[in-house]
Amino acid sequence: MNQEAKTEVNMELMKSLVVLYVEDEDDVREGIGRFLRRRFAQVDTAANGQEGLDKFKAGHYDIIVTDVRMPAMDGLEMARQIKEITEDIPVIVVTAFNETDYFLRAIDIGIDSYIKKPVNTDELFAAIYKSTRVHFQQKAIESGQKQMMSLLEQMIATLARAIEMRDPYTDGHQKRVSMLSVAIAEELGVPKEQIQGIRLAALIHDIGKIHIPAEILTRPGKLDKTEFELIKKHPITGFEVVGNIDFPWPISQIVLEHHEKWDGSGYPNGLKGEEILLDARIVCVADVVEAMASHRPYRAGLGMEAAIAEIKANSGILFDPKVVDACVRVVEKKGSECWE
Numbered sequence: 010m011n012q013e014a015k016t017e018v019n020m021e022l023m024k025s026l027v028v029l030y031v032e033d034e035d036d037v038r039e040g041i042g043r044f045l046r047r048r049f050a051q052v053d054t055a056a057n058g059q060e061g062l063d064k065f066k067a068g069h070y071d072i073i074v075t076d077v078r079m080p081a082m083d084g085l086e087m088a089r090q091i092k093e094i095t096e097d098i099p100v101i102v103v104t105a106f107n108e109t110d111y112f113l114r115a116i117d118i119g120i121d122s123y124i125k126k127p128v129n130t131d132e133l134f135a136a137i138y139k140s141t142r143v144h145f146q147q148k149a150i151e152s153g154q155k156q157m158m159s160l161l162e163q164m165i166a167t168l169a170r171a172i173e174m175r176d177p178y179t180d181g182h183q184k185r186v187s188m189l190s191v192a193i194a195e196e197l198g199v200p201k202e203q204i205q206g207i208r209l210a211a212l213i214h215d216i217g218k219i220h221i222p223a224e225i226l227t228r229p230g231k232l233d234k235t236e237f238e239l240i241k242k243h244p245i246t247g248f249e250v251v252g253n254i255d256f257p258w259p260i261s262q263i264v265l266e267h268h269e270k271w272d273g274s275g276y277p278n279g280l281k282g283e284e285i286l287l288d289a290r291i292v293c294v295a296d297v298v299e300a301m302a303s304h305r306p307y308r309a310g311l312g313m314e315a316a317i318a319e320i321k322a323n324s325g326i327l328f329d330p331k332v333v334d335a336c337v338r339v340v341e342k343k344g345s346e347c348w349e
């Protein structure tokens with residue numbers, strides 16, 4: 010996009026702005042209010058900081074323009090309280106004062122711009138333009154990130170469907186493991202960002218089964234040794250399938266390590282204890298609980314109680330005790346709703 014087109018887009022966005030203008034002097038408020046109304050979609054006014062704050066809380070504004078010295082609550086105090094609620098809305102301060110302490114307070118609060126009284130309307134327009142341009146750029150970046158996330162989610166969901174279509178006996182397994190993993194991670198206080206990765210990784214943790222012949226996957230009953238060896242390869246295959254995608258989370262590592270066991274008896278690499286990624290230790294416990302508790306067409310589910318007894322019995326042996334405790338608490342709180 011060339012510069013001219015960009016400026017036009019910005020001017021279009023400018024026209025759509027909803028402005029809150031706070032000024033106690035009636036003449037000034039009316040005059041500047043009129044000027045702003047000619048240029049922006051909606052302009053609300055308030056006669057002091059308290060009224061401005063109330064309007065801000067009740068409405069949706071793109072930018073605030075405020076006087077400083079006003080009765081009831083001054084403009085900087087109002088701005089401070091607004092910035093406490095959100096830092097996303099730019100605040101422009103109009104001031105007759107140039108005393109240092111006002112400027113220092115303004116900087117402390119994070120005022121985006123200030124202009125001097127008496128207001129020069131060109132200057133005011135330029136200040137609004139500058140502050141909102143940054144604001145719109147940030148919004149554009151955020152919406153791009155959202156779009157990318159939604160694409161990633163769709164891609165993961167498609168991968169998950171692909172494997173479950175071949176293996177209808179475990180249909181829904183990955184989804185339920187994902188939900189239980191998220192609940193365990195939340196119980197453990199894992200940061201939100203990281204939980205997002207755990208959720209997505211769990212949704213495709215068995216993606217490597219795509220490489221296993223459907224007859225083995227769908228055949229009821231015990232597997233022989235060779236067949237089991239083949240099944241054991243699915244974490245590595247899964248790692249290879251998703252390893253090339255540059256996710257912002259260690260998805261492929263979680264897929265690779267979801268059958269590793271706390272005492273080192275798992276596969277494929279026999280990792281031990283905290284050598285295994287926490288995210289994978291969580292998915293591992295959720296996987297075992299789901300697999301035991303849920304029904305399969307060729308066998309009835311053993312039930313949640315049996316599943317919980319199993320992970321408790323192997324806490325500190327096969328499973329990370331912290332994760333087991335968190336899982337037990339989740340199931341106590343939510344029962345089978347932990348994956349509904």
Ligand SMILES: [Fe+2]
Binds near residue numbers: 215243
């Ligand atoms: Fe698996």
Ligand SMILES: [Fe+2]
Binds near residue numbers: 182296
């Ligand atoms: Fe699984």
